[in-house]
Amino acid sequence: MKALYFEKFGGSEVLQYGEIPQPVITESEVLVKVDYIGLNFADIYRRRGTYHIEKHEPYINGYEGVGVIVEIGAKVTRQQVGETVLFVDVPFANAEYVAVQSEQAIQLPIEIDSQLAASIGLQGMTADFLAHDLGKNSPGEKVFITGISGGVGQILSQMLVADEIEVYGSASSAEKQALALSHGVKQVYPSRETSWVKTLEGKFATAYDGVGSTLQQSLALIQHRGKVVFFGMAGGDPVKIDPVALMSESKSILTGDLWDYLTSYEERKKRSERLFSYFSKGQIDISEPSVFSLADGRQAHEFLETGKSIGKVLLKP
Ligand SMILES: NC(=O)c1ccc[n+]([C@@H]2O[C@H](COP(=O)([O-])OP(=O)(O)OC[C@H]3O[C@@H](n4cnc5c(N)ncnc54)[C@H](OP(=O)(O)O)[C@@H]3O)[C@@H](O)[C@H]2O)c1
Secondary structure, three states: OEEEEEOOOOOHHHOEEEEOOOOOOOOOEEEEEEEEEEEOHHHHHHHHOOOOOOOOOOEEOOOOEEEEEEEEOOOOOOOOOOOEEEEOOOOOOOEOEEEEEHHHOEEOOOOOOHHHHHHHHHHHHHHHHHHHHHHOOOOOOEEEEOOOOOHHHHHHHHHHHHOOOEEEEEEOOHHHHHHHHHOOOOEEEEOOOOOOHHHHOOOEEEEEEOOOOOHHHHHHHEEEEEEEEEOOOOOOOOOOOOHHHHHHOOOEEEEOOHHHHOOOHHHHHHHHHHHHHHHHOOOOOOOOOEEEEHHHHHHHHHHHHOOOOOOOEEEEO
């Protein structure tokens, strides 16, 4: 089968496209013929060698995809051949076929097609745990989201708006700012300049920060007893934080990794159903994904890495 792989860590130039052996499933796995693969910022960190990646020779990136089950293991009872499933935490996804543990395969409701599922799976499940397990905001509370028109940002902001939270955020371009406003966000500030930060200091219950280099700014934006929900470094590593300084203002930083919130079939089912229900009710609308052929994976990495994308980047085998 064809796959996108790399032999050493580095820039997008390390990515190669070629033939590798097709996976052989175990009795608890299903074999998925992949329709769409979700590209994520974590794949960039993995390619650079700065984030956990499953051992394999050569390395095969990617943990998120949607496809049709073409074979099931002898002990699999939850799924059937021919069903379309989503997975968000399965390694070696940058390939035509992926072996998926039955408990990691998520069934899709009729109204969610495979391209939409691949566009919202990992980022949507992330938005779900950030909002419902970490942020836990009450209706009427004010929150701030950095990178509000990125993939997680678009879903998280609309999820919170639907939950009656007052959402504010930052985005770099006029196009991204307009997009967030069209999603019911109250006000969007330019992310590449900071003159507005002073006027908003201490105004928010929670700042959701997946940009990372903005951590100090997010801490300034929250009120005493407020919290920063820190979940990524798309814009660069955060500064080191002094816990004593946090304590003196009763501010907290909460963090989380999606995989710790997807530890069983039941948890995947509960989270995916809650996520899909926002879409079924028409409460979340996302931009069209940018689709690259898997063979053009290098260009897709460069597109995501430079922050040019609005919404999801997909790879199609
Ligand atoms: N903790 C978890 O479990 C988890 C799971 C999934 C994702 N994440 C993290 O969530 C963050 C957002 O992920 P995503 O999939 O939504 O990515 P994305 O679609 O690429 O969005 C990231 C946003 O970050 C902003 N940004 C600011 N400075 C940037 C820079 N120097 N380069 C690139 N982007 C920059 C961009 O918005 P502007 O151009 O408007 O500033 C961009 O829209 C990432 O840090 C990712 O690692 C964490």
